[in-house]
Amino acid sequence: MHARPEISVAPMEGVTTFPMRLWLQMIAQPRAMTSPFLRVTRAFPDDALPESFIPELTLLRGALPYGLIPQFITGEPEQFLRAAEFIPDAIAPVIELNCGCPSPNSLGRMAGSGMLREPEFFARSLEKLAAELGPGRLAVKMRLGIEADAEFPALLDAVRSLPLARLTVHARTRADGYRGHARWEAVQKAAGATRTPVLASGDVWGLASFEKLKATAPDIQGVMIGRGLLRNPWIFRELDSGEPTRMDGHSFILALFCYALLQEIFLRDPGRLYQKVAKGRLGFACGIDFAAWEKVTVELTTLVFGVPFLLLPKSGLGTRTLSPVAFSRLRFLWSYLRSSLPEPYAAPALMRCKKAEDFFEALGTQLEETDHAPLDIGHQESWDPHFAGQRG
Numbered sequence: 001m002h003a004r005p006e007i008s009v010a011p012m013e014g015v016t017t018f019p020m021r022l023w024l025q026m027i028a029q030p031r032a033m034t035s036p037f038l039r040v041t042r043a044f045p046d047d048a049l050p051e052s053f054i055p056e057l058t059l060l061r062g063a064l065p066y067g068l069i070p071q072f073i074t075g076e077p078e079q080f081l082r083a084a085e086f087i088p089d090a091i092a093p094v095i096e097l098n099c100g101c102p103s104p105n106s107l108g109r110m111a112g113s114g115m116l117r118e119p120e121f122f123a124r125s126l127e128k129l130a131a132e133l134g135p136g137r138l139a140v141k142m143r144l145g146i147e148a149d150a151e152f153p154a155l156l157d158a159v160r161s162l163p164l165a166r167l168t169v170h171a172r173t174r175a176d177g178y179r180g181h182a183r184w185e186a187v188q189k190a191a192g193a194t195r196t197p198v199l200a201s202g203d204v205w206g207l208a209s210f211e212k213l214k215a216t217a218p219d220i221q222g223v224m225i226g227r228g229l230l231r232n233p234w235i236f237r238e239l240d241s242g243e244p245t246r247m248d249g250h251s252f253i254l255a256l257f258c259y260a261l262l263q264e265i266f267l268r269d270p271g272r273l274y275q276k277v278a279k280g281r282l283g284f285a286c287g288i289d290f291a292a293w294e295k296v297t298v299e300l301t302t303l304v305f306g307v308p309f310l311l312l313p314k315s316g317l318g319t320r321t322l323s324p325v326a327f328s329r330l331r332f333l334w335s336y337l338r339s340s341l342p343e344p345y346a347a348p349a350l351m352r353c354k355k356a357e358d359f360f361e362a363l364g365t366q367l368e369e370t371d372h373a374p375l376d377i378g379h380q381e382s383w384d385p386h387f388a389g390q391r392g
Contacts, residue, residue, distance in 0.1 A: 005222050038050070096138075137165060200213055249375050342376060
């Protein structure tokens with residue numbers, strides 16, 4: 001019998017930053033996360049890591065229950081090692097190298113998936129990093145190759161004997177981007193070919209796809225969930241309980257409101273947010289509990305608006321507003337999340353809102369029109385082509 005894979009939050013550049021990680025902790029308590037990559041160059045970082053990169057391991061060490069692995073991206077092993085000196089073993093026992101980012105910028109600098117272009121360079125780089133960092137400190141996230149799956153065996157040869165902490169395989173090529181379907185059979189081959197713990201990444205949308213992954217790749221030791229948590233932030237709760245999420249509509253609206261507020265205060269004054277977390281006023285589990293989200297709303301509205309404020313379906317934000325940046329991040333989340341919601345929440349009307357006040361007013365109106373019926377949140381297969389098509 002195979003052990004249950006560890007389920008963790010995948011790093012997504014510009015998405016799984018600290019406010020998102022804090023919100024996910026309140027939503028569904030994932031046990032492990034990886035930071036979005038920090039791009040390391042000869043000039044950056046200079047004498048310290050940015051305060052906002054991994055505050056859970058520095059300013060807030062011990063304040064939040066989940067584990068966090070920092071991730072760097074660079075095409076120069078020397079710069080990776082220089083940046084790693086800012087993170088002692090006692091703070092972060094494991095540091096990850098991103099060899100999966102498909103962006104043209106990374107590819108051109110031999111960083112991210114660009115490191116996979118030349119298997120010999122890939123092998124030399126990892127050997128150097130593993131030797132300098134010591135056994136069990138280096139983690140690697142990679143794709144199957146640049147253009148074709150046939151590149152994967154040679155790349156796998158480069159890591160199979162190294163003393164890595166873990167190997168995460170996003171089972172697509174760089175050319176795939178986020179299109180098509182993840183080839184979980186390749187992840188199973190990796191898990192069977194190395195003693196390194198292997199994690200699978202790609203296309204876990206809910207309980208059914210998770211069970212299919214376990215059957216296809218039974219030897220993996222973990223699963224990274226990226227876009228699946230955007231479609232359903234409560235997915236970790238679903239996978240733990242084996243049941244889809246059903247929650248009160250007002251609790252759902254408050255949870256979304258808190259997400260936007262976290263983004264807002266992080267933009268304005270992250271230090272005040274860190275203080276609330278350090279004191280235990282934020283970061284506790286809320287799940288689907290209305291009273292818990294109400295408590296968080298009071299804390300965050302006091303930070304953002306200067307007075308406590310409860311969002312009511314009929315009144316919305318009133319004259320209050322959020323910055324365009326904070327709302328754009330909420331709108332980005334909503335573009336995924338609506339795919340796990342029942343009609344009419346998934347309808348295009350809410351996506352067309354241009355301001356936060358309009359969005360929450362429309363959301364409250366929708367709740368009223370459905371007589372405050374509970375929301376069933378879960379994977380809807382009919383949306384899958386939208387996320388596996390040309391748009392990714």
